[in-house]
Amino acid sequence: MKKKIYLRTFGWLMGIWLVFMIGFSIFVISEEENKIKEEFMERSRIIGVSVDRIINDFNDVQDNEGKKTAIQEELSRTLNSFTSYQGYEAAVYTKEGELISSTNEYWTCQYTSRQEGNTFYTDYAVLDPKKWFSTEEIAEMEEYLYGRHHPIEVGDLQGYGVGLEGFWLDGAEVIPDTIRVTKFLAGTFNEQGEATSGSGERLEEPIYRSDYVDAGELPYYEHGGIQGNIIFYPDGKLRLRSDERQLALREALLDKHVFEETIEAYYAFYAPENAANRGFSQPPALEVREGFTYRFITPYLYQGTAKLREVGISVGDYWVLTANEFNSLTGALPILILVWVSCFLIFSFTAGILSAQTWKTFRSREELEQQRRDMTNAIAHDLKTPLAIISGYAENLAENVHTEKREHYAAGIQENVRRCDRMIKDMLELSRMESGGVILVLEEVSLREITKEILSRYENVFVAKEIMLTVDGTAGIRADRQLIERTLDNFISNAAAHTAVGGTVKVSITAERWSITNTGSPILAEELDSIWRAYYRLDKSRMGSGSGLGLSIVRSILELHGFNYGAENTEAGVCFWFAW
Template identity: 80%
Template sequence: MKKNIYLRTFGWLMGIWLVFMIGFSVYVLSVEKNKIEEEFMARSRTIGVGVERTINDYQDSEDKKTAIREELSRTLNSYTDYQGYEAAVYTKEGGLISSTNEYWTCQYTSHREGNTHYIGYAVLDPKKWFSAEEIGEMEEYLYSVYPVKAGDPWYYWLHIEGFWLDGAEVIPNMIRVSKVLANDFNEQEEAISGSGERLEEPIYHSDYVDAGELPYYEQGAIQGNSVFYPDGKVRLRSDERQLALREALLDKHVFEEAIEAFHVLYAPENAANLGFSQPPALEVREGFIYRFITPYLYKGTAKLREDGITTGDYWVLTANEFNILTGALPILIPVWVSCFLIFSFTAGILSTQTWKTFRSREEMEQQRRNMTNAIAHDLKTPLAVISGYAENLAENVHTEKREHYAAGIQENVRRCDRMVKDMLELSRMESGGVILALEEVSLREITEEMLSRYEDVFTAKAITLTVDGTAEVRVDRQLMERVLDNLISNAAAHTVVGGTVQVSITEERWSVTNTGFPIPAEELDLIWQAYYKLDQSRTGSGSGLGLSIVRSIMELHGFQYGAENTEAGVCFWFEW
């Protein structure tokens, strides 16, 4: 039964916990998704504005489209180097102008004026000129780890020794590697200075044959093409995640779908309902991973058609994907764990209390049955005697014993009356119907008064009686007299002939010890129950409620009480 109670309670509370946590998690994930959408749209607008600025700068060029394409080829990666964004620039007809890519950025001196060097930037597509193995080796140099101590490699520098420039694209002749060693560190243990040395190997050749048609430059330096995250992680443009995003962005059908969704979303009849919320045009979900794609319309040539659709010469498509668990887990994990602990603790308390209540009810029911049986048994004898005497009186049998019959009837009536009064008194105390009239009393005085009542018993059984100590205590005198009367009468009844009864009083404890048969250890806590019977050798002629009444009075006063077997005999005690 105990196991079932615990399982049911834990089952119900864990079910409530699970429902609550699922609801809370859905809410947190929804909030996280909305926050990510807002961040995505804000970043998409930033990228769109950057592209728009580039287009505006080259509107007056002779070959405007080529100039814009070349400049975007140089700069689009830098617009999207935060948190894995990919972007593509399309014409209004869907022609691709430029997109983020895996190209490396090359820095070189474009020209000089006196002692002033003017820096130019171009891009290098390594797949055109080098094998996958060579690209892998060069990427290891480009993205090498930071040093941990002086003398470790700080970074590797890739030099282009001779290259041709085809528009914005570099055609390399040869690439060599220099190693820079860390020398000095700041307080954050970051390298701040170093010394370099050119490696003899490896050397990478492109095998390009110059036709004499392109401008040639002697020196250039390569910068890696990577994406940075707020937590410090770096992701390469060539990894699977970025490639998948870029492929989706370069799909013509995705472009058309995004533009159509944009027109529907920002149609006059819908735009008024958006308010400050501007969701992405396209959303694809796989589990907790959301991929967003949204277009940005170039404002320089934007115009509203007669059908209410806004068009322009250029569209900037931006894409990224997010795992909403990444931002939600720092909130969800502590809440899930703390709520689990709270619910488990609560389930444990409820289970324990439920079990205690169940056991208490069982014990009360058992006590009720025992009490009923005891009352029936205890009343049976005096009632039988009363009935027999009454019949004899009615039939005038042994008329010479009439006074004896009457006395017997009266004695048994008093016995029944005493039992009923004890039951009523115990019931009244256990139900809280007793108001204590507290006063300072002398336990020594009450003890001696109670002992005098049983002087004949002590004399008849040749019992040696001793009383030690004295104490003043604040109690209800009438109830305390009842306690001492019950304990002393109990000691007198169960002391063997020629035994001893010793009463000891200290500042905090009253006890009475009598020689006699010890109480079995397993029954020391049970004797305080109403009508609980030990073996017949310890059963007196009382109501069977004496110790139960003592227990109730002690609990009313807030006193500690108990019984124990000692070397001197059985000891009943209470403390205040």
């Protein structure tokens, strides 16, 4: 039964926990999705504004083809840097859907474009390594470019530098002649243990050559640096533009059908009939969902040369499409794990407490039921004997049997009626105490005085059994005198009844406790708590003349007063006590 109670309680609470956590998880993930979308829309706007500025720089160019080429070259240089945060990809289209530029896997190159006196002017260009080098060579150079090293001491490897030794510049694109690697060793460290300077050593090997032959039409530069093309994340992680995730995003941006679908969603959003519903929202993102992974693509309209479309929507010459992919669990998982685990522990703890309390209640009911059965059997047994005697005596009187014993029969009837009366009174008194029907009349009482008074009542018993009696100490307490007398009377009468001939009884009174110890057979440890129950007898075969309620009444009296009580086996004998 205990196992069933625990399993049932844990089952119900774990079910509630699971439902609660599923609902909470749905809420948290939904909030995380909204947060992700808001951040995406804001970042997309920033990227769009950055592209706006580049296009505006070429508004004065009259030659449309020259303008488009200039914009394309500048975007080729800078678009990757606009999107280098958290894995964004972008593409710029004309209003007719012609691709102008997009993020790519090109490496960013830095070089000195000109020198005026002691002033050096730095410019940027891009290098497409796939045009000039094999896959193996690119992989080797990327190891040098992106490899992370953690120097600890001076002279440890700090990193590698990949540089251009001669290159041609075709618009914004670098055509490499030779690429060489420089090894850097740590020289000094800051307080955080980070290397702040070092010495460089050019490696003789490896050397990478493109074998390009120039016809003398392109400008040539002696030196340049390669920065690579990586994406930064807030947690410090790095990702390459060439990995599968970025490639998939870029392919989606360059898909003509995706472009058309995104622009149609934009027009539908800004249609006059939807004006009341959109409020001040930004243009919608085209959303593709796979489980907890969301891919967003949103358009940004360049407004530099606004015109009026047939439906009355303001449009420009260029579209900026931005894409990114997010997993809503990434941001929500830490808080979900914390809440799931903490709530599981709380619910488990609660389930344990409820299970224990339920089991305790069940056991209490079982014990009460057992006590009820024991009480019923005890009452039936205790009343059976005096009633049988009364019945026998009454029949003899009615039939005039042994008329010379009429007085004996009458006296026996009266004695057994009084015995039954005592039993019933004790039962009523115990019931009244346990139901809270007793009002204490508190006063200052002397325990030594009451003890001496009650001992005098049992003086004949102590003398007859040659019991040595001692009383030590004195104390006064605030209590109901009549009930305390009943308590002490029961303790003393029990001691007198269960002390063998020639034994000893010792009453000890201190400032905090009253106790009585008598020599005799010890009480089994497992029965020390049970003796306070109604009709509980240590010797089940012996049914004495008492009601079997003495210690139960004592227990109720002491609990009414708020006193502690107990029984224990000591070297001197069995000790009953109560403390205040």
